[in-house]
Amino acid sequence: MLNKYARAFFTRVLTPFAAFLIRRGVSPDTVTLLGTAGVIAGALVFYPRGEFFWGTIVITLFVFSDLVDGNMARQMGRSSPWGAFLDSTLDRVADGAIFGGFALWYAGGGNDNVLCAVSIFCLASGQVVSYTKARGESIGLPVAVNGLVERAERLVISLVAAGLSGLHKFGVPGIEVLLPVALWIVAVGSLVTLIQRVVTVRRESAEAEAEAAKAAADDAPQRPTEATS
Numbered sequence: 001m002l003n004k005y006a007r008a009f010f011t012r013v014l015t016p017f018a019a020f021l022i023r024r025g026v027s028p029d030t031v032t033l034l035g036t037a038g039v040i041a042g043a044l045v046f047y048p049r050g051e052f053f054w055g056t057i058v059i060t061l062f063v064f065s066d067l068v069d070g071n072m073a074r075q076m077g078r079s080s081p082w083g084a085f086l087d088s089t090l091d092r093v094a095d096g097a098i099f100g101g102f103a104l105w106y107a108g109g110g111n112d113n114v115l116c117a118v119s120i121f122c123l124a125s126g127q128v129v130s131y132t133k134a135r136g137e138s139i140g141l142p143v144a145v146n147g148l149v150e151r152a153e154r155l156v157i158s159l160v161a162a163g164l165s166g167l168h169k170f171g172v173p174g175i176e177v178l179l180p181v182a183l184w185i186v187a188v189g190s191l192v193t194l195i196q197r198v199v200t201v202r203r204e205s206a207e208a209e210a211e212a213a214k215a216a217a218d219d220a221p222q223r224p225t226e227a228t229s
């Protein structure tokens with residue numbers, strides 16, 4: 001949903017910055033790599049210590065690089081299979097660091113085994129949700145569904161809640177409940193999305209098999225029947 005409705009807005013806002021980086025000779029791959037490094041650092045330095053406000057600020061500064069790199073590649077007319085591969089692969093690494101950071105906090109100072117497990121579930125299910133689409137497309141299916149909670153939703157829900165929960169350390173009472181609520185929402189939403197995508201791939205592969213069987217039957221040489229032989 002966000003990918004559909006917010007992307008156009010962010011493209012307009014980030015295009016001048018992307019053009020500036022191009023003029024400075026920066027490559028899209030450099031932006032992809034530095035952006036991912038910044039997200040990993042923000043997530044793994046701050047979140048395991050319960051520093052959710054500062055961790056989210058650092059991650060937010062870098063996560064938008066994921067929209068800038070593609071924008072730069074398109075402006076330069078240099079969108080490439082390698083760039084698409086690098087972008088998607090490093091998305092998985094960045095997501096692993098964010099939800100891994102939450103899990104480390106709940107396994108340590110946050111001292112909550114259930115929320116640790118929910119964070120690990122968010123991490124794993126998010127990766128599998130993305131994998132279903134990538135694998136489905138690699139076997140030639142359209143995978144014509146995005147589902148309830150795509151990557152942009154997973155990030156926005158988790159990061160907004162983490163940033164606000166972090167205000168607890170600045171004296172805002174009760175607000176720390178937002179992160180657990182967000183993690184449960186992302187976990188359930190990712191499960192629903194996973195089911196939506198698997199059902200779609202199952203339907204599309206059954207349709208493709210039926211079409212292939214029909215094409216094979218149409219192409220098969222007509223066997224003489226007993227009556228004509």
Ligand SMILES: CCCCCCCC/C=C\CCCCCCCC(=O)OC[C@H](COP(=O)(O)O[C@@H]1[C@H](O)[C@H](OP(=O)(O)O)[C@@H](O)[C@H](O)[C@H]1O)OC(=O)CCCCCCC/C=C\CCCCCCCC
Nearest residue numbers: 002003006007066088130150151152155156159160163164
């Ligand atoms: C006192 C206040 C404290 C608050 C602290 C600060 C709060 C700031 C919080 C959050 C900011 C969150 C920003 C998150 C931005 C996410 C941008 C992003 O990277 O989106 C990526 C997404 C997908 O890009 P790709 O096409 O490169 O990725 C594909 C995707 O990953 C596929 O995965 P799948 O979906 O299948 O699971 C893969 O299959 C594929 O391989 C891969 O290529 O990009 C978009 O979707 C574009 C839309 C981005 C929309 C961003 C909306 C940001 C909205 C609000 C942010 C501001 C909120 C501020 C709140 C402040 C609260 C007080």
Ligand SMILES: Nc1ccn([C@@H]2O[C@H](COP(=O)(O)O)[C@@H](O)[C@H]2O)c(=O)n1
Nearest residue numbers: 028029066069070073079080083084087
């Ligand atoms: N280093 C890169 C990064 C991305 N691309 C291209 O952009 C597409 C992704 O666009 P986003 O707006 O989602 O970042 C990707 O599929 C590539 O075609 C690139 O070429 N090099």
Ligand SMILES: [Mg+2]
Nearest residue numbers: 066067070087
């Ligand atoms: Mg990108």
Ligand SMILES: [Mg+2]
Nearest residue numbers: 066087088091
């Ligand atoms: Mg990306």
